[in-house]
Amino acid sequence: MSATGTRIAAGASAPAAPGEPVLAISGLTVTVRGEDGARDVVRDLSFTLGRGETLCIAGESGSGKSMTSLAVMGLLPQPAAYVSAGSIMLGDTDLARLDEGRMRRIRGNRVAMIFQEPMTSLNPVLSIGRQLTEAIETHTSLSRAQAHEKAIEALRAVRISEAGTRMKQFPHELSGGMRQRVMIAMALALNPDVLIADEPTTALDVTVQGEVLELLRDLQRTRGTSIILITHDMGVVAEMADRVIVMCDGAMVEEGPVGQIFEAPATDYTRVLLAAVPRIGSGAGRQESRTPGSTGPVAAVADLQVRFDLRGGLLGRVQRRVHAVEGVSFDIRPNETLALVGESGCGKSTTAKALAGLVPYAGSIRVGGRDLASLDRDQRKAVRRDVQMVFQDPFASLDPRMRVGDLVAEPLLIHKIAGKRECRDRVATLFERVGLPVDAMERYPHEFSGGQRQRICIARALALGPKLVIADESVSALDVSVQARVLELLRELQRELGVAYLFISHDMAVVENISDRVAVMYLGQIVEMGTRDQVFSNPAHPYTRRLIEAVPMPDPARRRAHFARMDGEIPSPTRAVGDEPVRVTLRDIGGGHLVAG
Template identity: 50%
Template sequence: MTELLSVQNLSVGFGRGKAIKPIVDGVTFTLDAGETLAIVGESGSGKSVTALSINRLIDYSGGTITSGRIDLSLADGKTLDLATLDTGRMERIRGSEIGMIFQEPMTSLNPVLTIGKQIEEVFRLQGKGGTEARAETLRALDRMRIPDAARRLGYYPHQLSGGMLQRVMIAMALAASPRLLIADEPTTALDVSVQAQIMALLAELQRETGTGLIFITHDLGLVAGIADRVLVMQSGKVVEQGKADDILDRPQHSYTQHLLNAVPHFANGRHVRDDAPRLKHAYEPAILAVKELTVRFPTTTGLLRRPAGAIHAVEAVDFEICRGETLAVVGESGSGKSTTARALLGLVKTTRGSFTTQSSESTKAQKPMQMQMQMVFQNPYASLNPRLDVQSLLAEPVIAAGIRIDGQITSRMTALLDRVGLPSDSLTRYPHEFSGGQRQRLCIARALMLDPSILVLDEAVSALDVSVQARVLDLLIDLQKERDLAYLFVSHDMAVVERIAHRVAVLYAGQIVEIGEARAVLSNPQHSYTKKLIAAVPTMERRRERYELNTEALPTLLRPEGFEPQPSRWEHFGADHRVKLEMAAAN
């Protein structure tokens, strides 16, 4: 194979002059055309800094390449040292020769331009005209399996979910067919089925063009499925690298062994929790009962903005949660998981339906809904106001509930910080002084300030490294047992769901298609969509898997005015496992 990239003794620091702080130290590796190199390690290990240095974006982040070479072989046979290339030449290399998929799409896309305009720009830079560029843009979104792609060309970034935005970012990166593609946690926000499609697209690109792929991830199951070689980083240094099979099966460094042990392995329901609150509380009312929950977003058309129907984001969703129980909600990006969670908190207006809560207190007085139910969001960096110290952050829900801050409340803050494993001096510190895992612990402590009965966790651990994720999951399980909390746990990570859930609800196109006891759903799925989800989960056992593109059209959620779907019909598979009859079976 032809060597595409050679990185030799790369060192990168932040700061100026003698105050430069080294972040990456002596990184060396090579990448052949058509090869996939996975770079793994925890936050702060230097993975992203290494990636940003290769295409010299580190120059715009306050970083400096202090030593080393980055040799890229061009299509014409010439080799360039990117570490010493001038800005103008580097800008021509970026995009055409090197593509980059970033982890956080909201900070990478222009908020005042439609996604169609932003993708079109890539094709226009290739010399394609307006009509041709728009057609290529539509084709790029279709390949990403974005439903109603033609309509979504006119959407702005804030109108799409995180998973949808990530697909847009990937479409932009693939548009120029780069010879070297750097993907920095590109599938973190994606569910397993869409993740499989993204990997199929990347594999297709590699087969057609010989593109070299540097894939940065903390999902070692995914690494097993795609990587030819693996490079492990810790504290800015490479601690181990080699063939994927050697690293995954026979790790030599203690840090690599630690990473592999921390990975939650999906086992088709065999690792489901054995404490069963539904049995314990069989004769008690559910702490949360949701009936016919429906959320629709009206759409308009034309200059006069005439009604054109509605997006049926959530349609007639029913479920119950008992005390001490975790109901996990899984499904593709855009299936309605987060909309369902936000509707319960009043963050999204419901079209119809009801949800009632039963106070966990023995007194007759019921807490207000907003006090009984609290939410922990996906991104701990965006969830905390950077201008407030921890004491002010913890006081926010208390003040919003109209409760006066006194010594008892302050003592509660200290006790909660101690319970989530944060030091006592945290009250006077600011969010930027904490790691990602610590910030998520702060978010959990804040959610517990009003002593709620129910926590809604919207992808609450998906942005965390595997070892940090494991500790936060352990914390959530311990808190649930101590306080008899009910969790609505929204997630796309089936291994995490298997570890924390008692029951699972599968959402597809805004509707629940299968729901029941976690072991039954995960080990014996009955709906075709659930089967596809579980079959797409990457595992350590499947090596260099050949992902295949799914050309099946996704159902549209846009319905004409006045449209009402047929009532769902269900089939039961045991006491607590029911499945929506599919179209062919229902007829």
């Protein structure tokens, strides 16, 4: 035991958790067979979980967090991965020694799991009710009608309104937050002893994240469920954990009460991890406030509208219309970072796609002083060189069959900017600029980590020397330390090249650290816009205040007793044909700080 009260892992067994032990893991080692032979991805891991306790397992990708949870659930992809040593004791039962038949009776009944992406965990061709009732019938002797009633009770327990109606809906008909609530209802329907939540809020908006975390707290208080929460979000750890295990490279490097882990981390790895966490008002590498230059804008958007028709019926007539973007106006100047923030469905990404020429639109978009609507095809192609995008998922953005050097060179060849020899030299320079070795050009995307793949995407975006780079949730899926390095790279490139950024994110802490100006979107319209300091120091619109208040603080001493709850679901931008939305009017409340109302 260290002087701070945390335990530095050195192969010793874990101390007894507070409360009655529910789960005890001792000396767990998980081995994976690969082309280079077998290797241990979890090594000699030991800990206990008390009844009603929340234990957070934190660490970066590849640290062994998820493999630990899969081992507990008996879901390791065998025979490629298997428990090679240790025990997983649930009461008197060693889960590591059970065959699949016996494990199936325990899985979902006594130990349940919530996965990161509910859309891939729910069957898209079965209704919500069918999936819930099947899970209940599998583990109980209830009749179909009784299982149906229990499923409705489970949906009500996770605060889903009109539960009976929702039972008939399919996963694609629900929002991301609703789907995650369905996953929680499914996991808790049988009152398990242990609930494992593997990155349950990573893909969710900050307000929906708060709803889900508050829901887990409520259910834990009422049912006494023990929770293992796996996350790389240290703000979530600070809000939820009783105890914390920090993992690195398959091993536990530190364990202790959440307050002591944050106040006095005992290892350098934990200190580095915490130092990389973006915080509103502070944080390593925080961008200093800057005043935009007086030169003309790189891009200017005026009264932008993007609408999508929804067709149906036998004749395929237009029945409803999605008002994705409605009357949006802003400009971006050289060397400036404008952040677009808001919840999923507010129109952020659609605005970016319109600016990049990827969706049809109405209104005016000017890039470098030229109106895109007035240009012919060849002229528009030339202008698009000035606007490049970096997407959220770097692996999905890169062709897995091509070497990464060829992927970065591809824009140069398409636009006939350079020959093959000159092209290779320029690509080598780009790799050095984004912090990758030149010899990495010959490798394929799967040979890189997530952070390295995002650097490759940034190099590809910079290949044409753009004036504006659109970063659409470009760091949301990255570990906190990798995220910090990518954000620092973006800042360095901006200082060197004078490039402007349209930074799209729902992570308010990241936005506060990197942006110069902020525009807040709600239901396709901008409801507040101003400098970063204006928006974060004096949020004037209720929606902006809600977004900022929902950000989990990476400080256990400031843990909230409750998250603010939404009244119902986020309204939909879908309307009947001819039903025009009410346009907001922005007024200046001082110094260029614009607010709807």
